[in-house]
Amino acid sequence: xxxxxxxxxxxxxxxxxxxxxxxxxxxxxxxxxxxxxxxxxxxxxxxxxxxxxxxxxxxxxxxxxxxxxxxxxxxxxxxxxxxxxxxxxxxxxxxxxxxxxxxxxxxxxxxxxxxx
Amino acid sequence: xxxxxxxxxxxxxxxxxxxxxxxxxxxxxxxxxxxxxxxxxxxxxxxxxxxxxxxxxxxxxxxxxxxxxxxxxxxxxxxxxxxxxxxxxxxxxxxxxxxxxxxxxxxxxxx
Numbered sequence: 001x002x003x004x005x006x007x008x009x010x011x012x013x014x015x016x017x018x019x020x021x022x023x024x025x026x027x028x029x030x031x032x033x034x035x036x037x038x039x040x041x042x043x044x045x046x047x048x049x050x051x052x053x054x055x056x057x058x059x060x061x062x063x064x065x066x067x068x069x070x071x072x073x074x075x076x077x078x079x080x081x082x083x084x085x086x087x088x089x090x091x092x093x094x095x096x097x098x099x100x101x102x103x104x105x106x107x108x109x110x111x112x113x114x115x116x
Numbered sequence: 117x118x119x120x121x122x123x124x125x126x127x128x129x130x131x132x133x134x135x136x137x138x139x140x141x142x143x144x145x146x147x148x149x150x151x152x153x154x155x156x157x158x159x160x161x162x163x164x165x166x167x168x169x170x171x172x173x174x175x176x177x178x179x180x181x182x183x184x185x186x187x188x189x190x191x192x193x194x195x196x197x198x199x200x201x202x203x204x205x206x207x208x209x210x211x212x213x214x215x216x217x218x219x220x221x222x223x224x225x226x227x
Binding site: 004033035040041042043044045048050058090092104105107108109110 | 158160164204215219
């Protein structure tokens, strides 16, 4: 059981470049999430998917798109990277619905992205 | 938007000291979770509290959910260097919406 895996672990982009962050979970969870973590800002939700086939915006969705490819995989795309998107990105999954309140969120190890 | 305020933001203490971290909101949550995050890793769940007034103990860590389900505290007794990390509280809103995270308390325990 690998839990939640994320690729890549590190990435450096130039302003305007695009990239996709990949996330996969092997726990048969319904819900998946993408967060960004910046110093002093805690975890901020970018997008989430309460179930396969649905996606919803979180607190900071601008500049990002997501795809729930199947129950296991949830990708995050930056179409035109900006320096303000320099951050650590975490993917998480949980067994319940979007509330996640009664269910543990399991996090991946993170992707450290720098946009120059 | 529901907010969770954590305090203090930073805490540096000597090994063996006690400490308390607070998580406060003006909103009611159906449950509250505490996570710990170590450098270079994702957060890991420590505990979930569900009932107002609930107290849960995990070895030297004591978690309490406020009677009104608007606040929570984490108390660590006799802190050890292994307790060093970022502690995050997260509240589950009453509706079917995702968890709301506090900004975290960064704890450093010096040997």
